[in-house]
Amino acid sequence: xxxxxxxxxxxxxxxxxxxxxxxxxLGTSMVLGAGAAFAAGTGTAAAAAPAVVNASSAVxxxxxxxxxxxxxxxxxxxxxxxxxxxxxKKKAPAKKAVAWVKPVTxxxxxxxFNQGGAMWSHKHSGQDFAVPVGTAVKAAGSGTVVKAGPNxxxxxxxxxxxxxxxxxxxxxxxxxxxxxINVHIGQSVKVNQxxxxxxxxxxxxxxxxxxxxxxxxxxxxxxxxxxFLRTVGVTI
Numbered sequence: 174x175x176x177x178x179x180x181x182x183x184x185x186x187x188x189x190x191x192x193x194x195x196x197x198x199l200g201t202s203m204v205l206g207a208g209a210a211f212a213a214g215t216g217t218a219a220a221a222a223p224a225v226v227n228a229s230s231a232v233x234x235x236x237x238x239x240x241x242x243x244x245x246x247x248x249x250x251x252x253x254x255x256x257x258x259x260x261x262k263k264k265a266p267a268k269k270a271v272a273w274v275k276p277v278t279x280x281x282x283x284x285x286f287n288q289g290g291a292m293w294s295h296k297h298s299g300q301d302f303a304v305p306v307g308t309a310v311k312a313a314g315s316g317t318v319v320k321a322g323p324n325x326x327x328x329x330x331x332x333x334x335x336x337x338x339x340x341x342x343x344x345x346x347x348x349x350x351x352x353x354i355n356v357h358i359g360q361s362v363k364v365n366q367x368x369x370x371x372x373x374x375x376x377x378x379x380x381x382x383x384x385x386x387x388x389x390x391x392x393x394x395x396x397x398x399x400x401f402l403r404t405v406g407v408t409i
Contacts, residue, residue, distance in 0.1 A: 273314045273405040274365045276348060276384050280304050282409065283381060286397045298395040299347070299385035300409070306352050306380045308371040312362045313402070316340040319390045321358050325349060325375065328392040332383065333375025336368055337390050344401070345390050349383035350374050 280302035288297040316338040325332030332349035336356060339345050352372025362368055373380045386398040399409055 271364060273402065273407050274311060275402075275407060275409055276311055276313050276346075277302050277304050277308055277371065277382055278311075279308075280382075286395070286399060298392070299349075299383050300398045302371075302382045302384060302409075304371045304380065304382055306370075306372050308382070309367050310348050310351065310369040310371055310382055312338055312364055312366045312368050313346045313384075313407075314338070314340045314344075314405075315364045316346075316362060318356045318358055318360045318362060318368075319345070320347075321354050321356055323374075325392075331376035333377065334369075334372065335375075337387075338362060338368075339390065343388070344396075345387040345394075346398075347383075347385035347387060349385075350377045350381060 281304075282300070283303045284297050284301040286297060286300055318336060319339045320326030320328070320335065320337035323334050324330050326335040326337055328335060328337075328347075332347075334351040334354055335347060335349040336351065336354060337345055337347045348369060350372055351369045351374065353370040354368075355370075356362060356368045371380065371382045377383075384398055386396045386401045388394040388396065402409060
């Protein structure tokens with residue numbers, strides 16, 4: 174009995190040992206399998222990350238390209254507008270400088286040059302413009318004031334307050350019967366510059382401006398002012 178019992182014991186032990194080894198192997202496989210699955214999952218996530226980054230970079234690049242294109246288009250439109258403005262400016266006719274103007278703007282013509290009458294000891298030496306007292310009187314052309322003051326600026330009391338301007342073409346313009354003088358002898362004036370206010374001083378039958386064109390600064394050298402103004406492009 175004792176021998177038989179001893180001889181049978183090793184077999185179950187071997188079986189248990191094999192079972193243990195198999196179990197251990199299966200466990201290792203299971204452990205390794207889980208590790209491999211985890212590693213595979215990690216690999217998939219790691220592979221997805223660069224794809225997301227690449228897509229984001231592509232969107233940013235596209236936005237940058239669109240912004241750059243919009244900026245270029247805006248610059249092109251601005252350049253086109255500048256070019257069009259330059260062309261329009263080049264085509265526009267240059268404004269010609271005005272050399273002569275009427276001495277007053279709104280008026281009624283009354284006594285004319287060389288007209289006879291009881292008002293004058295000789296024939297009328299200028300052109301009269303009927304205007305209210307205080308009307309702005311303008312320099313008919315650019316020049317230098319050579320006479321300014323009462324007593325016709327030296328031409329006599331009949332003119333009242335008067336101004337005489339010397340012009341570059343050798344002619345002189347005279348403005349008489351003024352209520353106020355705004356310039357002085359030696360002063361340079363520009364065409365259309367306000368030099369006085371009209372009045373009714375001196376030998377005058379009513380408010381008006383007496384206007385002359387002369388060949389000298391003095392009385393007795395008058396030309397037809399209306400005809401002269403026409404030669405310089407001014408019609409009254």
